[in-house]
Amino acid sequence: MGQSLDPVPGGPVRRRRVIYVPGYDPFHARRYRELYRKEAQAQAGISGYEIAIAGRGGDPYGWSVRARIEGTEVESEVSVLGWSDIVKASMDRGLVQAYLQALRTLRVYVGSGALGGVLRLRKGPAIAAIYPLVVLILQLLVALVFAAAVGWAIASVAPGGLALAGLAVVPPVLTWFARHDNLVLARYLMHNFAFSAQFGGANPPELEVRMAEFAEVVEAACRSDVDEVLVVGHSSGAHLAVSILSDLIRDGRLAGTRPELSLLTLGEVIPMVSFLPTASRLRADLHFLSASDALVWVDITAPGDGCAFALCDPAAVSGVAPEGQRWPLILSAAFTQTLSPERWKALRWRFFRLHFQYLCAFDRPADYDYFRITAGPKTLGDRFGHRTSSASAIRRPVSRQRSMERRDAR
Numbered sequence: 001m002g003q004s005l006d007p008v009p010g011g012p013v014r015r016r017r018v019i020y021v022p023g024y025d026p027f028h029a030r031r032y033r034e035l036y037r038k039e040a041q042a043q044a045g046i047s048g049y050e051i052a053i054a055g056r057g058g059d060p061y062g063w064s065v066r067a068r069i070e071g072t073e074v075e076s077e078v079s080v081l082g083w084s085d086i087v088k089a090s091m092d093r094g095l096v097q098a099y100l101q102a103l104r105t106l107r108v109y110v111g112s113g114a115l116g117g118v119l120r121l122r123k124g125p126a127i128a129a130i131y132p133l134v135v136l137i138l139q140l141l142v143a144l145v146f147a148a149a150v151g152w153a154i155a156s157v158a159p160g161g162l163a164l165a166g167l168a169v170v171p172p173v174l175t176w177f178a179r180h181d182n183l184v185l186a187r188y189l190m191h192n193f194a195f196s197a198q199f200g201g202a203n204p205p206e207l208e209v210r211m212a213e214f215a216e217v218v219e220a221a222c223r224s225d226v227d228e229v230l231v232v233g234h235s236s237g238a239h240l241a242v243s244i245l246s247d248l249i250r251d252g253r254l255a256g257t258r259p260e261l262s263l264l265t266l267g268e269v270i271p272m273v274s275f276l277p278t279a280s281r282l283r284a285d286l287h288f289l290s291a292s293d294a295l296v297w298v299d300i301t302a303p304g305d306g307c308a309f310a311l312c313d314p315a316a317v318s319g320v321a322p323e324g325q326r327w328p329l330i331l332s333a334a335f336t337q338t339l340s341p342e343r344w345k346a347l348r349w350r351f352f353r354l355h356f357q358y359l360c361a362f363d364r365p366a367d368y369d370y371f372r373i374t375a376g377p378k379t380l381g382d383r384f385g386h387r388t389s390s391a392s393a394i395r396r397p398v399s400r401q402r403s404m405e406r407r408d409a410r
Contacts (some may be wrong), residue, residue, distance in 0.1 A: 016067075017221040017259070018230045021214070021244070021317055022267075023235025024089045024192045029061040029080040035359060036063065036078070040371045042361035051375055065375045072377035079221075081294035083213045090192045095174045098187060099140070101194045103131045111401040114275035120398050121317060124306030125272060128351075141188075144174035171377040185352060192236070195270065201276025201401075203243075215253075217245050217261040221312035222248075222257040228379045230262045235307070235355065238268035238283055238299075238314075246285035249294045261295040262380035264373065266358040267278040267305055270314035275399040283320045284404040290315040290327045296381040297327035300358065300368055303347070304335035312394045319397035320404060330393040331368065331383060338362040404407065 016334065044051045050068040057075065065076040093101055106190060109115040109129060111233045118126045126236045149167025181187040203211070221229045233241030246264055248254050254261065274282050289297065301310040311330055315321045335354065336344055347354055359370055369376075373383060 001303055009092070012072045013074055013227040013379055014072075014175025014377075015072065015226040016230060017224060017226050017372070018076055018078040018166075018374045019218055019221060019229065019231045020078060020080045021231065021237035021241045022082070022084075023081065023237045023267075024195060026084050026091060026188075028084060031081040032080050033061075033078075035062045035356075036065075037058060038287075040375070041063070043365070043369065043371045046361060046363055047369065048071050049372075061132040066373040067194070068193075068373075069372055069376040070378075074375055074377050076375045078374065081216060082305060083207065083210050085202075088167075088196075090195045090204075091188075093191070094240040095171060098178075098190065099136060102136055102190050105194040105197045106130075106133055108200060108276065109193070111159055112275070112277045113201070114272075114277075117275045117398045117400060118271060121271060121312055121394065122309050122356050124243060125269060128189055128307055129193050129272070129365045132186045132193070134187035135184055137304070138188065139177045140170075141169040142177075146170075146173050151318060152180055157267040184359075186375055196236075196273045197276060199278060201273050202281060205354060211240060211244055212246075218244060219248055219253050222254050222259055222261060224259070224260050228260045228262060230264060230374065230380060231372070232264045232266065233267055233268070234266045234358065236273075238265035239270045240313075241265065242270070242289055243282060243285045244290045245295065246292075249292055250288060254294065260379045260381065263289075263295055263297040263328075264301045264380060265297070265314075265353050267301055267308040268299060268312075268314060269307065269310065270310060271317055271399070273310050274314065275401060277401050279401065280403045280405045283318055283402065286318055286321040287322050287404055290323040293326065295327075296327070296329060296379070298331060298380055299328035300331050300333050302333040302335045302354075302357070303305065304344075305333075305354050305357070306351050311390050311392050313389075316395035317398045319399045319402040323399075329387065330389040331384065331387060332390050332392070333368045334366065338364050338366050338368065340364055 012162045017206060022032065025259045034101065052066045054064045056062040056064050059079065061082050062077065062079040065078060067074050069407065115126060115129060144170050147166040150169050155167055178187060218231060228319065231241050231245060241263060274278050274286060302308040311332060312332055313328065335357060340346065343363050373380065
């Protein structure tokens with residue numbers, strides 16, 4: 001467990017397929033293309049390499065990358081496996097339903113012991129889970145204060161019973177808060193946790209259908225003429241990527257394929273799902289993939305990212321690490337070292353922005369450089385073959401829920 005990677009023999013990567021699995025994000029996939037374009041140019045200017053991005057004909061969710069990095073020209077094709085439509089549908093809740101959803105979600109996390117387990121690992125994600133309910137309650141209290149003020153004004157000029165008419169201002173006030181949720185992200189985070197908790201950690205049927213489609217994309221990439229297929233799972237997309245690759249490898253669908261298969265998980269929040277009672281499919285996939293010799297899996301987080309389970313081995317903390325565990329290699333992006341003091345000061349309290357820093361430029365880059373990984377001449381295994389897992393990696397089993405009965409929902 002936590003051994004260094006065996007470097008993959010052979011020449012440099014000349015062609016690569018990158019398949020990006022986003023997290024719980026309601027925005028269109030083109031947002032990731034523009035983010036990549038902007039940040040790649042910034043990193044190239046800092047690090048002294050060349051990189052150019054262009055659209056891919058017929059693929060509105062992807063882009064092509066041509067780069068000259070470390071003295072080698074590399075072509076990469078990037079695809080985004082979008083599921084923002086499923087995310088948007090899950091966020092379509094009325095004012096009352098939002099409060100009921102928050103209470104149901106809290107009950108699932110507390111009743112299953114998942115919240116207690118999260119608290120024993122990292123305080124940041126636990127705070128992120130509780131924060132939405134606290135903010136929603138405060139918003140309701142503010143609305144009731146407005147209602148009381150309006151009711152008092154009405155009572156001063158009309159019979160007392162009409163003071164209850166002040167309650168009519170509660171829905172408009174709550175609607176105003178909902179429209180400006182981008183300032184506090186309370187409803188967004190609540191919907192995020194509720195999405196995982198609605199079936200106790202099992203994937204919703206519509207997501208399982210989409211994941212089966214994603215698996216076909218990965219399988220086709222692995223049968224193409226490239227040197228590496230790199231699957232990148234960010235945030236909630238990390239656990240989707242784990243299950244997608246587990247399905248493909250377990251079913252023998254990648255047998256005989258030529259490209260090196262690599263999995264890069266960034267800012268993972270896997271325990272928020274794997275600690276839930278009916279997440280047995282995910283736990284089985286973690287158990288399987290962490291022992292597989294069919295891929296290289298590197299997990300990168302940063303203690304400065306309060307939304308991620310920094311340096312937590314997702315299989316081990318979920319209590320399902322197998323004998324002879326190989327993966328993931330646990331590394332830190334070390335924001336406090338790879339960002340200048342000025343940049344760190346500007347981003348430190350922008351928690352959501354920091355959660356996306358893995359996809360952005362670093363002004364003091366070290367080993368981790370998203371653009372060298374996705375557009376450079378080394379496979380993931382070659383690039384990190386000299387590394388061992390962080391000495392601060394957390395591997396103690398924490399989850400109370402450890403069943404691995406795998407129900408095939410596909």
